[in-house]
Amino acid sequence: MGGSGYAGGEFLRLALGHPHLKVTQVTSERSAGQPVALVHPNLRGRTNLKFRKAAELKEADIIVLALPHGSAAGRIAEFEGKGRVIVDLSADFRLKDPEVFQQAYGEAHPAPDLLGQWVYGNPELRREELRGATRIACAGCFATSVILALYPLLKLGVLLPKDIIATGLVGSSAAGASSSDASHHPERAGSLRVYKPVGHRHTAEVQQELPGHFPIHLTAISTPRVRGILSTIQAWIPDGYSDRDVWSAYREVYAAEPFIRIVKVARGIHRYPDPMLLDGTNYCDLGFEMDMDSGRVVLMSAIDNLVKGTAGHAIQCLNIAHGWEETAGLEFAGLHPA
Amino acid sequence: MGGSGYAGGEFLRLALGHPHLKVTQVTSERSAGQPVALVHPNLRGRTNLKFRKAAELKEADIIVLALPHGSAAGRIAEFEGKGRVIVDLSADFRLKDPEVFQQAYGEAHPAPDLLGQWVYGNPELRREELRGATRIACAGCFATSVILALYPLLKLGVLLPKDIIATGLVGSSAAGASSSDASHHPERAGSLRVYKPVGHRHTAEVQQELPGHFPIHLTAISTPRVRGILSTIQAWIPDGYSDRDVWSAYREVYAAEPFIRIVKVARGIHRYPDPMLLDGTNYCDLGFEMDMDSGRVVLMSAIDNLVKGTAGHAIQCLNIAHGWEETAGLEFAGLHPA
């Protein structure tokens, strides 16, 4: 549903190459009747599907909602009759608490009774809940980069209960496929634009998912990249702890994770996570560096906002939910140089 | 008139720093009432002017029309009563022949009788006509880069009467300040998009201005740059001629030109014209290289499309028309690195 946007397009790319998924229908009100490959030109020669209207939706095993934020929740009954498994890429079902939703999104949740049925779609934190899940609320992109960097450290008590500050450098695709004055190339190409210095909505899901009750503050800046998020996270380590404890925490929690890589290299030019290397991949690269004098630790977390931040994450959740190989359809290694 | 677009904004930047010009009013229907610096944020602290509606235009010594193509000609009487000197940055009054206009722009010229009163605004070719001129039709940007490269060679017979092909690499600002699907940053940032392989409208003014009746063919490609045009022009030199003759022709015709530089350097990395070095400047850098085996010569021509291609060219024309120092207000050297 809503397959003409960037999240939908990326899900299509991944689903068309997935060994266990078959794409049977794609909706778009705006592009109904047009070939999918006209809107997503990378799919030329890969699919002959045409967009249809939502009203023409037929039953399917899995329905993926790639609708604008706020659109899915109000129409959810419409989809529940059509598919056993529903994956929502929007923010509509991520938050458990309707009041938190209202505070973050400025309006009452249209279906608060359903919130409990949805699993927050983050495999690293909620793999067990995802097995067999039929309602998956895919995690937000900036939130994912922050959560994955902090989770092991907060879980294992490697951070002080002090304000944590996350600064996200975000590519232009995160704002979606619709053009605007702000996305006009001459205004955007050379820009470093702070678009959310305070009050970022993903704060709510970050705080919901992370253990402890640390205050976490987000600042979001758009960069000239198209894809990718690089988050640098400023936090504080207790006396007596060192970067070895950070290493240990990451290793303990993420050792078996197929899509988490610790990137902390002493030589060469690629020492820390860099979204440049992740376009099209489902990796989350994590790194860190410590200032021994102050106990400050800088965590670095890079993802492709459309893959590990959205559509790839969704595929990974579906793989877990169905008991498929967790990496199925997500094998692309990324390009270098890129 | 029409000061909220990129051509208008660039004219404002230059006029505000010009020793003999004073900007008294700026119109914009869309932004009327708003400060100029809200739309052109580089002018913060440089002007307190606000946009007004065209209907509020008062008399002025000079009126500059930065309206969309096709808008100026139909309303020209409106402006003629208000200002002694009129400079049009659009294509409306560039062509002498109404039939050529109709062929290039697809509609009859609304004021064909006036065409003869306008001087084509290219100082290098028409400096004498520009002295004291009161109607200046500023040259097109791609056209300027092509005309300035070819003029001396065609004038002095250094080229064979064979098809000439000009390929222009154009920055995104050339398409104007309005956003569109094509200008959406994620679709444009990495793109090399052939947007006019054949049929470019500037062909008409190039052919009007250049001596001889050689067929000249234009292809236009948009690049990830915001400003600038780099034209590479493929032409043919008669037997017995060499690149020395190209040198001589350029020197003979352009020796005294303040804004033409011949760039052909044997060492280093900046051997030929490059629009990177010209952002904000009024220069046209020209270079060339010859293939002795085939007699093919490749001319290279770089400008900033908004300066030498539009607003700076207009200032230069005004300087000539009023007898001011020709470089007044156009002193910026450009940045390196940039």
Place this chain on the structure above:
Amino acid sequence: MGGSGYAGGEFLRLALGHPHLKVTQVTSERSAGQPVALVHPNLRGRTNLKFRKAAELKEADIIVLALPHGSAAGRIAEFEGKGRVIVDLSADFRLKDPEVFQQAYGEAHPAPDLLGQWVYGNPELRREELRGATRIACAGCFATSVILALYPLLKLGVLLPKDIIATGLVGSSAAGASSSDASHHPERAGSLRVYKPVGHRHTAEVQQELPGHFPIHLTAISTPRVRGILSTIQAWIPDGYSDRDVWSAYREVYAAEPFIRIVKVARGIHRYPDPMLLDGTNYCDLGFEMDMDSGRVVLMSAIDNLVKGTAGHAIQCLNIAHGWEETAGLEFAGLHPA
């Protein structure tokens, strides 16, 4: 051999994901002893291989030479003893005629007697010769983009025997992995640099591979992209022919080609080939537009210089040589947006 460069790295990326290839050793004199993933950070978690010195090379079924131009030919005996199939990614064995080689590369070929044993590695032109081939000289990147656009039209006589001009817009990765003054980011990021206005070495292989004896002229310009080549090719169609004949020729010759797509769309913003869509893919996208007045046709051809221009082309040749599925290992669809 020479796996620390960009061509070698890209071959590794593709080979590591190939169903029938297993990478057993990688050499690099400069990086011997270091993990491959230190130099090619996209391969983190994909391989534990370390670079070894060429002197340590052991026997293998296939040896791929990713050495600098001029290095392979002089050492070819060294490799012939080690592998049954040899693929050379350099220019050393592409030209059949040692005199043409000498003219293009400025020195005598060190092994002229061997030139006849090598197949020019272009599947679309030489698929039959490639079946079972054991010596494959992989085609040049700019040459490939030009050859694939022109071949059907020259073969079927859809072009006039007139000068053809190809202008290539080339990404920075084409100059290799070694830094230089010219590749220094501040000097290169905003640059449109004509680096080979005349005298491009690929002219020789273009003329060798294309039918007829038309003069073909190349101009190469570096752009701010990292990957990709967009070639616009100016040619001439005989009276009585039209763009339908171009369509027919492409269809006739390329109908069954898995990696050639004709891109010529009437609507939307992706009307012609654009390298933006091809990063990481093995496609060559071809388009064209005709100027009916003059008979000029503009061909457009886009590839990823490191994939269809080098390493992907090599994989495709190996697939043919071994009788494997021709698309094996080359399934990546490319990203949008990118």
Place this chain on the structure above:
Amino acid sequence: MGGSGYAGGEFLRLALGHPHLKVTQVTSERSAGQPVALVHPNLRGRTNLKFRKAAELKEADIIVLALPHGSAAGRIAEFEGKGRVIVDLSADFRLKDPEVFQQAYGEAHPAPDLLGQWVYGNPELRREELRGATRIACAGCFATSVILALYPLLKLGVLLPKDIIATGLVGSSAAGASSSDASHHPERAGSLRVYKPVGHRHTAEVQQELPGHFPIHLTAISTPRVRGILSTIQAWIPDGYSDRDVWSAYREVYAAEPFIRIVKVARGIHRYPDPMLLDGTNYCDLGFEMDMDSGRVVLMSAIDNLVKGTAGHAIQCLNIAHGWEETAGLEFAGLHPA
């Protein structure tokens, strides 16, 4: 001295256009004998000067040192005999305390006795000391962006004495004119590279210049821009204070500053400081936003690292030192779009 680098080149550009400065000699060991315009191609047609060796330096009213960090201090006697006024663009004379220097730069200061003679070259903080000054140690670029954002707030007590965190997004020109693996375009163009997560050397001068003894932490990230620094600074406001107090503090301290602009706009797309608008200008644009719930304030500070961050700052200091108009030679407004 050392005029072939980016800082030297930018100083030359500004000095050549300055009404009261005349450039009489430029040194470069590497480029001695070559025209300045070969290295700084934006100066073509602006100067005929050639580089000479340092040994050939003659007396001058003002000597500007644009040498690598660590080179000026050891040779300072050499220059003191040649010029009455010395401006050092490096870090050598910025710190007052030799021990702090040793800690930050890892070696003993070669001329500790002289440190007291130098004025830290920041006009907004040290205008009075700069009047008539003959030794000016120009401030660091990242430091300048941080100091100018924080100074009024710390001076007037508008911030809590809590850890302050500054994240700087830095253009590639900040690393200088010499190419390296890290600056190789294919490795850098798409990169968001954290190059100094902790331990940035500018911390020392930030702490020296700012009132109070707050801990200030710097993280530096390189971006795909060539010029510019955008710093976002996370700090905390006491209970009972609000963003009005931030406004007031900036107004009180900076009301008369010619190069400080407060950028905080409710409408449009240019709401906060953006280095895109500052290339070539001497402005420091400051903005801020507050999170009322937590008392967190995010300060935003943008400069061109080569102008307000280096050479323009130096010109401004020289203007003050000599009693010239403070904006002389620094009139460029910046480009939009850019």
